[in-house]
Amino acid sequence: MNRYRGVRTAVIVGAGIAGLTAATALARAGWQVEIAEVGPPKAPSGWGLCLTGPSLRALDEVGLADACLAEGYGMSTITHVDVDGEPAGEARLPRLIGARRPAMVGIGRPVVHRILLAEARRCGAVVRHGVTVTAVDHERELVRVRLSDGTVRQVALLVGADGIRSAVRSLLGLKASLDFHGQRVWRALVPRPRWATGIHQFAGKADTAGLVPLSDRQAYVFLTENRVERSVLPDAALAPRLRQLLEGFPGRVEEIRSLVAESASVVRRPVLTALLEGAWNRGNGVVIGDAAHAPAPQMASGAALAVEDGLVLARELARHESVERGLHAFVSRRAKRCRTLVETSVAIAGLEQARRHHEAYPLADSCHRLMAEPA
Ligand SMILES: Cc1cc2nc3c(=O)[nH]c(=O)nc-3n(C[C@H](O)[C@H](O)[C@H](O)COP(=O)(O)OP(=O)(O)OC[C@H]3O[C@@H](n4cnc5c(N)ncnc54)[C@H](O)[C@@H]3O)c2cc1C
Numbered sequence: 001m002n003r004y005r006g007v008r009t010a011v012i013v014g015a016g017i018a019g020l021t022a023a024t025a026l027a028r029a030g031w032q033v034e035i036a037e038v039g040p041p042k043a044p045s046g047w048g049l050c051l052t053g054p055s056l057r058a059l060d061e062v063g064l065a066d067a068c069l070a071e072g073y074g075m076s077t078i079t080h081v082d083v084d085g086e087p088a089g090e091a092r093l094p095r096l097i098g099a100r101r102p103a104m105v106g107i108g109r110p111v112v113h114r115i116l117l118a119e120a121r122r123c124g125a126v127v128r129h130g131v132t133v134t135a136v137d138h139e140r141e142l143v144r145v146r147l148s149d150g151t152v153r154q155v156a157l158l159v160g161a162d163g164i165r166s167a168v169r170s171l172l173g174l175k176a177s178l179d180f181h182g183q184r185v186w187r188a189l190v191p192r193p194r195w196a197t198g199i200h201q202f203a204g205k206a207d208t209a210g211l212v213p214l215s216d217r218q219a220y221v222f223l224t225e226n227r228v229e230r231s232v233l234p235d236a237a238l239a240p241r242l243r244q245l246l247e248g249f250p251g252r253v254e255e256i257r258s259l260v261a262e263s264a265s266v267v268r269r270p271v272l273t274a275l276l277e278g279a280w281n282r283g284n285g286v287v288i289g290d291a292a293h294a295p296a297p298q299m300a301s302g303a304a305l306a307v308e309d310g311l312v313l314a315r316e317l318a319r320h321e322s323v324e325r326g327l328h329a330f331v332s333r334r335a336k337r338c339r340t341l342v343e344t345s346v347a348i349a350g351l352e353q354a355r356r357h358h359e360a361y362p363l364a365d366s367c368h369r370l371m372a373e374p375a
Pocket of ligand 1: 013014015016017018019036037038039048049050051052055131132133161162163164165166167168185187269288289290291294295297300301302303304306
């Protein structure tokens with residue numbers, strides 16, 4: 001039952017996974033939604049994503065899991081290989097959307113973005129590109145939002161879904177820790193080897209590497225580089241450096257290494273995490289997704305939290321008589337789960353740095369089991 005009877009107008013800042021899911025869920029609940037996205041209309045380029053069970057389950061609730069499965073590569077196993085190239089176990093992940101559908105999907109980031117954007121628009125959300133928010137004021141039960149094109153909105157709800165370096169978080173005066181963990185993650189798009197029908201993860205002497213299928217033809221190589229300073233490499237140096245880092249691994253990594261070509265598809269990012277230190281909202285402004293809790297990529301679960309946030313936000317707003325109460329209920333339901341995931345991902349990053357991979361695997365598995373509990 002919808003108990004909220006107030007004005008249903010919202011500005012969402014950021015058209016990423018969290019912002020687009022929240023837009024769809026709110027628009028379906030009768031909200032008039034406008035999204036301000038600083039980037040251009042073109043879908044973000046780049047590497048692939050592994051959407052784990054909780055992501056698929058949340059996407060299924062929005063009716064989009066099958067679209068993602070149709071365009072990505074469904075799979076259910078993670079095969080671990082130890083530093084000597086010996087099998088170190090196979091994790092069979094729970095199939096959260098039924099035994100007939102896979103446990104997770106590897107998919108291109110631009111593909112997920114296109115699917116989510118099309119649905120948000122179909123539900124009536126208006127997306128404005130090249131626009132950001134420059135000021136926020138609270139006026140009784142409304143939020144006054146000034147946009148970078150000089151226009152002003154007075155709305156019942158402001159959602160900051162603007163990623164790990166969230167501007168809305170700062171404008172609302174919310175405090176977050178933003179930490180670098182001495183690691184860099186690499187991603188490179190490669191042709192999918194025929195044997196790669198699930199995720200393969202290889203523990204090297206210094207680093208961790210692996211492969212995630214994205215479609216029948218494509219996969220992405222991932223590598224986590226340990227004990228590195230924050231530094232920038234020129235684009236032309238990325239592919240040769242990644243091939244060099246893959247040299248020390250045993251077994252099938254040699255084959256994967258030969259697939260990394262000189263191409264623009266190689267990316268290298270610092271491992272950063274963010275976690276709000278206190279409240280997620282001020283007045284009727286709230287932050288969600290990476291803006292509130294950005295885990296290290298090792299758990300491949302940031303997208304799950306982002307999609308779940310959008311769904312739970314719309315649900316809790318509908319269940320309460322005021323936005324304030326709805327936001328309070330939303331944060332109460334989300335805070336512990338999100339904190340656990342971020343903290344576990346940080347612990348895994350630490351174990352990898354200490355080369356204690358055998359301790360990291362069970363920690364990741366137990367966190368995957370926790371994430372399999374309903375959001
Ligand atoms: C290398 C890497 C690999 C990853 N792999 C995985 C994976 O395999 N599986 C997984 O689940 N997660 C993965 N993650 C995490 C996942 O990408 C994030 O958790 C997820 O994208 C968070 O979604 P979001 O919408 O909160 O933020 P984002 O995806 O960052 O989207 C934020 C949006 O806001 C826009 N924006 C930013 N600032 C402003 C502003 N001031 N005004 C207006 N708009 C703004 C941005 O342009 C963007 O469109 C990975 C992360 C990294 C870095």
